[in-house]
Each structure stands twice: as structure tokens, then as C-alpha cells.
Amino acid sequence: MNNSQAFLAALRAALPPSSVLSETEDTRPYECDGLSAYRQLPMAVALPADEAQVLAVLKVCREFNVPIVPRGAGTGLSGGAMPIENGVVLSTARMNQVVRMDAYARTAVVQPGVRNLAISEEAAQHGLYYAPDPSSQIACTIGGNVAENSGGVHCLKYGLTVHNVLRVRMVTMEGDVVELGSEALDAPGLDLLAAFVGSEGMLGIVTEVTVKLVPKPATARVIMASFNEIGAACGAVAAVIAAGIIPAGMEMMDRTSSRMVEPFVHAGYDTGAAAILLCEADGTPEEVEEEIARMTAVLQGAGASAVQVSGSEAERLKFWSGRKNAFPAAGRISPDYYCMDGTIPRKQLARVLLGIEQMEARYGLRCANVFHAGDGNLHPLILFDANKPDELQRAEAFGAEILALCVEVGGTITGEHGVGIEKIDSMCAQFTDAELAAFSAVKRAFDPLSLLNPNKAIPTLNRCAEFGKMHVRAGRLPFAGLPRF
Numbered sequence: 001m002n003n004s005q006a007f008l009a010a011l012r013a014a015l016p017p018s019s020v021l022s023e024t025e026d027t028r029p030y031e032c033d034g035l036s037a038y039r040q041l042p043m044a045v046a047l048p049a050d051e052a053q054v055l056a057v058l059k060v061c062r063e064f065n066v067p068i069v070p071r072g073a074g075t076g077l078s079g080g081a082m083p084i085e086n087g088v089v090l091s092t093a094r095m096n097q098v099v100r101m102d103a104y105a106r107t108a109v110v111q112p113g114v115r116n117l118a119i120s121e122e123a124a125q126h127g128l129y130y131a132p133d134p135s136s137q138i139a140c141t142i143g144g145n146v147a148e149n150s151g152g153v154h155c156l157k158y159g160l161t162v163h164n165v166l167r168v169r170m171v172t173m174e175g176d177v178v179e180l181g182s183e184a185l186d187a188p189g190l191d192l193l194a195a196f197v198g199s200e201g202m203l204g205i206v207t208e209v210t211v212k213l214v215p216k217p218a219t220a221r222v223i224m225a226s227f228n229e230i231g232a233a234c235g236a237v238a239a240v241i242a243a244g245i246i247p248a249g250m251e252m253m254d255r256t257s258s259r260m261v262e263p264f265v266h267a268g269y270d271t272g273a274a275a276i277l278l279c280e281a282d283g284t285p286e287e288v289e290e291e292i293a294r295m296t297a298v299l300q301g302a303g304a305s306a307v308q309v310s311g312s313e314a315e316r317l318k319f320w321s322g323r324k325n326a327f328p329a330a331g332r333i334s335p336d337y338y339c340m341d342g343t344i345p346r347k348q349l350a351r352v353l354l355g356i357e358q359m360e361a362r363y364g365l366r367c368a369n370v371f372h373a374g375d376g377n378l379h380p381l382i383l384f385d386a387n388k389p390d391e392l393q394r395a396e397a398f399g400a401e402i403l404a405l406c407v408e409v410g411g412t413i414t415g416e417h418g419v420g421i422e423k424i425d426s427m428c429a430q431f432t433d434a435e436l437a438a439f440s441a442v443k444r445a446f447d448p449l450s451l452l453n454p455n456k457a458i459p460t461l462n463r464c465a466e467f468g469k470m471h472v473r474a475g476r477l478p479f480a481g482l483p484r485f
Helices: 003-012 024-031 051-064 118-124 140-150 192-196 230-242 255-265 285-301 313-324 326-330 346-363 392-407 426-430 431-444 461-467
Strands: 044-046 068-071 088-089 099-100 107-110 165-171 177-181 205-212 219-226 251-255 275-283 308-309 336-339 364-371 380-385
Touching: 003 044, 003 051, 024 044, 024 088, 044 165, 051 068, 051 088, 051 165, 051 205, 068 140, 068 205, 068 285, 099 118, 140 205, 165 192, 177 192, 219 230, 219 285, 219 313, 230 251, 230 275, 230 285, 230 346, 251 255, 251 313, 255 313, 255 326, 255 364, 275 285, 275 313, 285 308, 313 326, 326 336, 326 364, 326 380, 336 392, 346 364, 346 392, 380 392, 392 426, 426 461, 431 461
Parallel strands: 044 088, 068 088
Antiparallel strands: 099 107, 107 205, 165 177, 165 205, 219 275, 219 308, 251 275, 251 364, 336 380, 364 380
């Protein structure tokens, strides 16, 4: 019996028979996440049903020195859940129970495999809901949301995952069960919860999450504003925020996006406009009426060529349907698309969008821009055909240049999609050698064996030197011996 056979035998002994997959036809669905350009079959897939079984998987992997890639629903877009050769994918799909819902404290305790939207569906009976709403909310799970610090169209007013999670129960690679945060207003010790949320499965395996719930607004209405120039639309975003208004959601779509989406969902978008803004107000009827009037005045003053306000809940949902379905709509006009994710200061929106337009001509590829305008979180969709020679490589180079521009204007290389394998070289463009060394030190503190999602998110300093983004002095690279993560 070779080592892999011995490992699989030990893993099957630790879990129920149906909880270990190792045949190619069974592991094939796990070969990638939403970044399907990169694929790798794992040695096995483990499907634990509770925390005790998670601990059992980790114990076997420690004994055989086998790396683990945690996986939620696999909707991530940065390759964070792509398997590692001769490694195990640990899926939390079977840990899908709502443990407890407290309408008085406005909290829900859920297992990591609970779908994002399912939390709101369960809380609806209490007049509550869970605010972060990524486009994949019908499928993505709360464990994956914690790993990537997911946002959504309403993150401007209600915050990202990190702002809506009170407590995480997780297990370390060494088999310790740790609770980060608290259901109270504060927790003793270091604020490790904030470090853990967004750590992309590199620090521990989530087994339980306590989230905040918020009251469902009495009413909500959305403005759809058209602009004849991208610059005017970008100026309107800044003007709304400068007026002291924080919309429940504030999204922008350029002409390419609206023309891509409109035949798909028939949302009533102005496909002749250079850009459209969707600005939502929620709250009491009186609050909404006042905020809609204020936003309308600001948008018109900023140069909106047309302003339309939803007159019913059905129309509000119709306006949002195009934004929510932008990614699948891309499949109607392009065989493949590459969804980027970067964040910039709002005042730099026009500069970056015009820069992307120039890149389109240089790379010979179209790009549809649809994004969270209110907090400057861009999601350029680079359209390409992987069947054509070098188009994927051009798309990747296009995306890397967009991220470099984001950093140049004072932004970051990601907002909510994470780094994974997709942006690992771009990390070298943003962070110094000392900063990368600090990231690696945090990783080692949680996972000294480097078995949790290794070779993701944090580049080695040697890699950065090879990438050409780090200055090497006298032929020597500081910290070159750091472990590979």
C-alpha cells in the first residue's frame, strides 16, 4: 500500500463511507471554483457533517502531511478553492443547519454551509434579514462569505461580511477549537475576528458563524439615472456622497453592460446612455421619500439626462435584476469572460474607467464595467474567447494592468473576491517585502505546518522578485527563505 492509499484508508476510517470521494468522476465537480480557467483534480474530497468530523479530517491530514483546501459552494472568482495536487478538498456543504435565531438580539447562529439567502429567508418570519448580498447569494454559503469578506449591492450602507459577523467558531490545523469575537459588544483579547474574516481559508476551518440581522425596511425605492458621459456619472457618485447621503445601494453600469444585460432581463435600461446609476433608498416611507427627492436633485445637478424612480416593489426588483444578472448575461455575447475585482477612491472612478477604455483598444478585447460605485469596488468583465490563440493570456494581462492602475490611484487589488491564485502576482505590485513578511508571519502563527490552502493569496518574496516588482539589493533578497504559502 503506497502513501496515498494509506491516507485514503485512514480518511475513510475517520468518516462515514459516503463522506469521502476519490474517484475521478466524483472529484471532477470540485476541480475549480468560479475561476474555471484554472483546474486541478484533488486526491480526495472530504464532506464532514459536523465539527467532530472536521477535526477528524484535520487529524488524518496532519498525520500524513496532506494539504487541505476549504470549500464552500465554489462560487468564488479568484481560484481560492482550487484544489492542490495530492491534497484534500474539505467541503462544508453538509454543515448546512441554522442552529439558532434570536429575533430579540437580532442574531442568527448558522453552520458554514448555510446559503447566504437562506439566512434572510429564515429570518423573514421575524421581519429581519441578513444584509450582505453578493450576486451569488442564492448559492454562496456563509462560510465562503467569511473566507472572502463578501459584500454585495447593499454593502455601501450596511457593510461587508466583516461588519455583519459577530463571532466565528473555527478549528485550527493543529486541532484546536477557537472562538473569535463574541455575541456581546466586545470580546477580550486581540481582535482576531477581523483578521480571520477575509483570510481565504488559510488560517482555519469555519464550523459556526454568528451574524447580525437587521430589520427589513418598511419600504425601498430605487432611482435609475442615465448619463451621456462616463465622467458625469462618476461625478454624480461623488456628489451624492458629498451631499451626506448614504444610499442603501449605489451601482453603476456602462453602455456595454446595459446593452449586454437588457435583452437578457428586460429591466428597462437606457441602452443609449454612456452609463446608468442605480441608487436605492430604504427605511420608513417618509425617510425614503425625502432621500429619493434629495438624490434626484443631486443627480440632475450632476448632469443626469434622465431620472426614473421605481413606482412599485416589482419595478424596483426589475431595475436591480439587470445588475444582479450581469455576469450570466455576459455569456450571451461572449464565449468567456474574466471578472476582475479592484477597489479605488471614488474620486478616481472616471480616471480608471477611461484608462480601462484605452486598455480595450490596446489588448483588442471588450470590457463591460458593472460595479459597486458607492464604495469604488470595480468589477470589470473582460470578454474573450479561450478557443482563440492567446486571448486568455491577453485577458489576464489586461486584468493585471487594471489592478496595477487601481494601486496607482491609491486603491487595492481586491474588494471582495479575494486574491486566491488569480491575483497573487498583483500582491507584489501593492505590498512591500516587509508587509508580505508580516502576512506570512500571521499565516505561520495560525498554521505552522502550512497545510491550509498553501500557495494562495500570499506570494513568496522570491516570486515577487521574479515578477519584477521587488528591488533586490546586492543580489540578495531579504527573507527569501520564508516558507511557501
